[in-house]
Amino acid sequence: MTAIPTPTPTVIVTMTATNTAVPERPNLRPTQPDLWNAALVVSADRTQFLETPPPGGSQFVFGEQVHAHWAVTNDSQKAVTETFQVGIKVDETLVITSVVPGLGSGETAMELNIACRLSTPGSTR
Amino acid sequence: MTLIEDVDNRVTEGNEGDNRFVILPTWVKPTPTSTPVPPTVTSTPVPPTPTYTPTAAPILYSNYGTTRYHVLTITAGWRQFEAEAIAAFKNTEWYADGLYLGFVNSGFSANNPTYRVDAPQGYHEVIATIYNSSGGFEEQHTWSVTVVP
Numbered sequence: 001m002t003a004i005p006t007p008t009p010t011v012i013v014t015m016t017a018t019n020t021a022v023p024e025r026p027n028l029r030p031t032q033p034d035l036w037n038a039a040l041v042v043s044a045d046r047t048q049f050l051e052t053p054p055p056g057g058s059q060f061v062f063g064e065q066v067h068a069h070w071a072v073t074n075d076s077q078k079a080v081t082e083t084f085q086v087g088i089k090v091d092e093t094l095v096i097t098s099v100v101p102g103l104g105s106g107e108t109a110m111e112l113n114i115a116c117r118l119s120t121p122g123s124t125r
Numbered sequence: 126m127t128l129i130e131d132v133d134n135r136v137t138e139g140n141e142g143d144n145r146f147v148i149l150p151t152w153v154k155p156t157p158t159s160t161p162v163p164p165t166v167t168s169t170p171v172p173p174t175p176t177y178t179p180t181a182a183p184i185l186y187s188n189y190g191t192t193r194y195h196v197l198t199i200t201a202g203w204r205q206f207e208a209e210a211i212a213a214f215k216n217t218e219w220y221a222d223g224l225y226l227g228f229v230n231s232g233f234s235a236n237n238p239t240y241r242v243d244a245p246q247g248y249h250e251v252i253a254t255i256y257n258s259s260g261g262f263e264e265q266h267t268w269s270v271t272v273v274p
Contacts, residue, residue: 060151085133094132
């Protein structure tokens with residue numbers, strides 16, 4: 001007599017993926033454009049160029065005028081439509097603010113030759 | 126010294142963790158200097174006589190076709206240097222006072238290469254070096270510029 005194999009039940013799991021659209025958000029970040037040494041550059045001299053600061057320095061003299069140069073990019077696919085502010089802090093004190101009237105996807109905002117002067121001794125952070 | 130984008134968090138961003146960039150310059154106290162002795166004036170300086178009127182033209186052209194050298198006196202302010210009537214697909218490298226600024230390609234539409242600058246007072250040299258699409262040197266345009274108030 002031949003044994004009839006008992007069929008083993010097969011469980012088929014069906015998974016249904018639900019795509020929930022996550023709205024992409026814009027993203028701003030400091031950026032280093034071509035020919036810049038960094039996203040934030042401080043130099044003793046002004047730059048004569050419209051989009052390129054001087055190489056920048058690491059040591060400056062109290063009371064003497066220096067020039068700050070910054071660049072910020074929107075590295076997302078979504079434009080920043082609202083006005084925002086870019087700031088520079090020295091020793092946790094906000095000393096410079098610049099208003100940027102929005103920034104398109106992939107675009108870079110920059111400001112050069114912001115004249116400032118530091119009068120308090122100490123290393124900056 | 127910290128650069129902060131979106132200082133007051135008006136923008137809701139995909140990544141709020143990349144908002145800062147820090148540099149650490151140091152400041153030193155000024156070195157005391159001795160009291161300068163005013164120079165003795167030995168003669169009354171004669172103001173130089175301008176030999177020609179400085180130009181206030183907003184665009185300083187140099188015609189494409191051969192290497193050219195221009196000596197100019199211009200007034201301070203915004204200026205555009207332009208290699209005029211360039212051919213298609215030419216690469217132009219720009220230099221200002223010895224600093225390389227980058228290059229542009231004239232493309233199919235033969236767009237003139239331009240360089241804009243808020244010209245400060247003093248002597249400056251702007252150079253446009255033009256290469257063909259194979260990288261071969263073709264010609265150079267030099268503006269030797271003295272900027273006056």
